[in-house]
Amino acid sequence: MTVDTEDTVLWPATLDHPGDLADVETVPLGDRGLPETTYEALSRAGSLWPDQTAITVLPDAERWQSPTRRTYRELLVSVHRYANALHGLGVRRSDVVAIMSPNCDELITATLAAELAGIAMPVNGSLAGNHIRHLLEQSGAHVLIAADSTLDPAGWEQVRALALAGVLDTVLLVAPTGETTDAAAALEGAAVLSFAALAAEADGDRFVGDLPAADNVAALFHTGGTTGAPKLAAHTHRNEIVDAWSISAASELGGDSTIFAALPLFHVNALVVTLLAPTLRGQHAVWAGPLGYRDLPLYGCFWKVVSHYGITTMSAVPTVYAVLANVPVDADISSLRMAVVGASMLPPAVRRAFEEHTGITLLEGYGLTEATCASARSFLDHPRPGSVGQRLPYQRIKAVRIDEDGTWTDMPTGDAGVLAISGPTVFPGYVVGRDADGGLILDGLGKLVDGWLDTGDLGAVDADGFVYLTGRAKDLIIRGGHNIDPAQVEDSLLSHPAVTGAAAVGMPDVHAGEVPVAYVTLSAPTPEAGLVAWAKEHVAESAAAPKSVQVVDMLPVTAVGKPYKLPLRADAARRAVTAALAEHDGGTGIVEVTADAEDGSVTVTVVAEPGTDETALAQILDAFALTWRVTTR
Template structure:
């Protein structure tokens, strides 16, 4: 399949009935992709942007060998189909070995290394991990310190596998880096080293040494991996309260990778090079720039352990594209905004075919400006962890409708439905009618690890099929393109990072002076949204915004969730039944944020009106006092994901 241009192509793929021939596991899928050409480059890595020209490279034969070795290592540790191997790692080649080797032996659990130690400990306990793979102590990183501090709280843990960052340094610097690593161990833990800092019942292993001694030809386990076996746990909830962990099966991941490959067609396959800059604890990086690419024999480039956050990666991105002849990369709107500030100059980026954008709404003006300046086409899409990753994308060969999340993937039904006040299905929406977005298909996950968290997420969709309620509002036009119009889940999306408002609200409610707290996202042209909190104090109490901010710094384990502003108000708006009415707060922040952005750009004396449109969501109208500022105002407003109009007030 060369790719999709319209819904007729999607339906044509579905009639081919190729799903029955899918591999039974992610390991088998990678092996099938590798068999296209075992000597082809599969995975490249450079530790710093200054070394991008001299990156390490694994062929497909070497990639499968190291994945197999890793799986056999875990099997030797006693990992079985229901055992959990957790990883808390940055973007390293070893991270891929652990993900796919872990799925070939047991269940892999991805944990965000940017979380604080307490949050990491909560997720390790919630997953029941028996094996943990993380970084060894190393100068300039604090991951080991965060993990080590909570190991004594994880009763299920039996084996600790440490990846030494020195192993990925260039050969000429590797010996010196290993000496620094040993010095860091001594500095942190004295003569006893790591063994003195880890519970005595936990075995400690060096990843490179242990993995290298394993057989890389065949899996040692006699247990055959089945499509319905659980492959992975991905964390989707906030970091306070009860962790929410999504259960995914091999069939989910294999189907989503196959469906996406049919949709994207020849843009991902042998001879194509994919850049991975998103973090490998996130489903987009793991599936789109991981399993999908490997299943098609493409070449994946890992750019620094921190990905796009790595020092100099964005500033030298076009150099990296030119050197590796990158064909495809995936990012979030904030990345594209940052790349706009980096001139392409004389760099040859003609190899770039597409950039995939998801995780948050992309401002239409940003999309258009990026494509005009770089000639790189952006495919805006939509997905969620519970749907494995990708649910819809703008077609690579057809019309890319700015502001749309595109056509659904083949084999993955998706629709907007009308529901009653209790969330029960009434009927399918007609074209352009806003409703609840629901999805079904082999990509849809098995549920959350906690049974009580599965209440209300499933829906009978009028056809006898079980549908997953995404929590998002949207519409589908007459040509099959979907459009998001709101998020019922109220997640705050900061630079592609999902923040549960409860992660802010619950700690605030523990403050003795707080009566009501509500966290929402404030529009931001750089981060997409920034968390802010509204607080109503109890009668006869006092607290300042600075005091509440300091309180939250001690209570919140997720740095990204720390509010950028706290607003103390006399009364938080409530609905008729006493629930917090967040739309009123969001409108206030939206008006203030847009007005501030315009003023900062030099567009003064504006009047901003917000308009609710049943089929398009919230839009805004800006009235200017000076017609000469209209072009500048259009440029500023275009960096936000809202429809807008501009008028000029009549002069006196």
Template sequence: MTFTPTDLLWPSCDSPADLTAVEAVPLHERGLPATTYHAVLRAARLWPDRPAMVVLPDAARFLRPASVTFAQLHDQVHRTANLLRSLGVTRRAAVGLLAPNTAELPAALLAAQAAGIAAPVNPSLASEHVEQLLRRGGVRVLVAAGPQLDAQVWATARQVAASLRLDALLALAPTEADGPAPALEPVEGTRVGYLAELAASHPADKLVAIEPPAADDLSAYFHTGGTTGTPRLAAHTHANEVVDAWMVAASIPLDENSVMFAGLPLFHVNALIVTLLGPLLRGQQVVWAGPLGYRDPELYGVFWKLVEHYRIASMSAVPTVYSVLARVPVHADISSMRFAAVGASPLPPAVRASFEEHTGIPLCEGYGLTEATCASALGQPGHARPGIVGRRLPYQQVKTVRIDPDTGEWQDLPPGATGVLAVSGPVVFAGYVAEHTAHGPRLEIAGKIRDGWLDTGDLARIDAGGFIHLAGRAKDLIIRGGHNIDPATIEDALLAHPEVTAAAAVGHPDPHAGEVPVAYVTLTPGARVDPAELLTWATERALERAAAPREVIVIDAIPLTAVGRPYKLGLRLDATRRAVLAELAAQGAHCDPERILCRPHDGGVRVTVPAPADEAERRKVTAALDQYVLDWQYAPQPVV
């Protein structure tokens, strides 16, 4: 078979059967740019005057965006990278980015990768977590939302800059800012200024005093959705990011004239890989939402008009976004929208059905994790199957394994067997950043990688056709009397209720079964259904008797990790605390509920209670807690 250069870079991937033909050509012969910086150069050379991105100031002003061509992006990246170099940034130094999306942020991130290593951080994290992440990454220069863009984030940035004694703090302006930028208050020992103003005097045509990055150089630190303490920093190489972005772009049926919509924040790998680097490789225009992204309540009221105006062909979001859009009347021509991608958490069947029936737009589920750069599997329009997150992307391999809990040894499982999903290939990350030293970051894999295979921590089975069926997080499994229960089956049943907007099922300690399932739900505004009715609803729809929840608890919001995944450990802690209180009451033991602490410990939950002064009371508390398979202790000192 003879390939033209275009065929080599963009082979046919319209169906799962194309995977074998794609992989017949070695990846190194595909002609991919070596780094994200070289991707910027290539795009400016091929499509200089084409809009790379259209950035909305906010949902209300979606008809008055800022537009950036590929040539302008090229110039912005060079000016900013040269500014960063003048501030002391080197190849193994990280640049922090702490801001919601704004027109200046994509170029700032790409410039950080051109000069050193980008370290984007969720701006809604607590200041102490932001500080810990930046310290671990060795950040000396921080790019942050200025006071016009987000006053609270700017206050956090100033606090962190002072605490870490940063060399520079660079402010980002809002997209299409109203009025002149306010003066910036100084931070002692730190250079403070607006990024655009300081970068304007630097060369736009090339890197000055900077060697271009190489494929195996580190490009970014992305924090994961860790379940305890500060999230981990996962280090990516340029090759990780370029290859994964190409895999996604090559596997979706869009050409260079297709317009994408981006509403996810750039501290998340999906935004970087799927809606920034992928379109950069293919020359596609991206319409970026305002700083609130999908969290902007006004976005949903104008969303379908926005799709019509910009002729958007695809979008990428999390299941809750599609749950909301399924209820928004479609008073626009949305025929341009060919499919919508969904990831970050499992897609409930009820959400898929309601969205597709309401809009006629197919949802394509995908799967990935930060430690595998972003995406490892993707469904395709016309090939979606219920309960499947797609087939592996080209040049990645997947398998399921059993990991011995005592020895840590891996045993490969046959096709169709459920086990821990493992991924290998050019997207597996370089490791977690343990610390920053004078010579750069010290990385560790923390037992996550074995012989090139990454332990994803997710349970799955791979069918004979190579399609991946997720079965939940390994740590999220509810084990009732030795029987494994997939919490997704409970969550799907509850999400089918018209007044339930989100659901999460976790294990509740039980003296006989070890664990029994309980479910937490959020409801639509004005919902009239009560927990007892929801319990009946879920019980009637349970796939098996063991999966019927013992209790349904209504809460205001499902807690999320720093990158937007459901924070189930927090719910497990709450369920454990409820169980302890109930058993203490049953035993007639008296204990102040506010003084019972539940916290993560060695992969489980440790309960700490104040030691009763009265010996008889102490025996009651001990008897109550010994009924459970729990790690518990009396507080060594009074609990306050």
């Protein structure tokens, strides 16, 4: 592989020990010589490693040995063509291009091209139709890159509805990996074109429009908000490049590493961790098929894929590792040196099972969309038990107390509070509209204070910059790494004529990390089963349908009358643990299960008869991502 002569400036000599962070930051970030934009990063890779394989894309799990491959030179040429095709359609720097498709070879090009020609807006096609329409209307996007009906039949129906609603002007179709699409599909209300056919006629040597700048918005990612409708968080090119660089700099893996990518490209992790970060190092990324980790046949051949492609690192959510811990290792997986886990809390039992089964260490990380992606990482050879990792270079993380009047007070080192982040990866704000010139209007909506981002997470930071999560101040429910805004659960129940109040929280779950459950107050007696069915019918997305609905006399509130969900989270945890223990010898030996909520966190206490097998109890409790203790009567 060609050696980058700027490596000694761009990359730290080492960042594989917690003590290296201070040395890294003696060099100002501005002196590192990072690429200014995602396009500049790709252009650099095309110059330094033109013949190095950039991406390998599997059509699906069953055809894992028949991928498509592209070098960095070929990827750069493709991005030029696709960006020029968008430019020819009138897309300019402040124009948003919506993207809604399962992962495929063409989608990678399309996403990078949208960031070059304008602003990319990846959309989760499983969102409710009215929410997808809201995103397009709020962003002003009139061009949609979408999967054809072969790649995503359900998504095509969403596209048809958007066109009929008059939201779209043009739909650019992408095809399954290794195939071509038929652009003859009729669509009332919008023009339909094959993106590949349009791009084939465009210049592949350079981009004909104005190049983006570091402070230009590169992408919009939707995230859960305080209302049922998703919010659009803006990322600048600098945000994405610095975060990708931080991840690459903090990786003990070299330039010859091969990364496995299986998260959807509407997820920031897929873009930053498995596309942009490898590009900065000239690394090879192997992309799973359109369903990614949701493709059940993938698990049957997963270890063979690792062996065949020499996968060195992967990134996934806890539920993926829980499944892999039970998949027989039927191949040589010695190449796999790093497995990163994030998006939701890691149950101790999942860590133990995966590491004992594979011999591979799970490394936790921490981040959120509003800070681009990653803000903390762990170390292979220097574990810090209980921590989700040390802050990444040039980012700052602290714990604060936020009073009722909005005043922030820094907490002493090691004391818990609301986590706040500052630095070059903090987003510029949410999209709240467009100005008279067509530019995006951004607003922090109370999350940005003097350059610091209120993460909504509760935790502590030690003297070495390691972060310890203790809970969530925000009410986000994370089901298998998928963020669910509780407001959409609550809105679905409040539309029921008998429901007078609703509050949704996450219940610990051994398979999904947590699942949504709801508590309601009623004006008339209504069966709980009927409320569950009602919510399932009216909720914005199927993943948000509550597993149960409990009727209560009153929903808890704070002293000033604000909703207070911590007692409900405690009750949900108690119910989950009680049910799990009941399945173990019928709950024999268990006297009582209680859950206490203090300082934003929940602790479950199990009271057992003397002589009860506490080891067996610990195995059951360790399967949940929660704090617990066992005492005897």
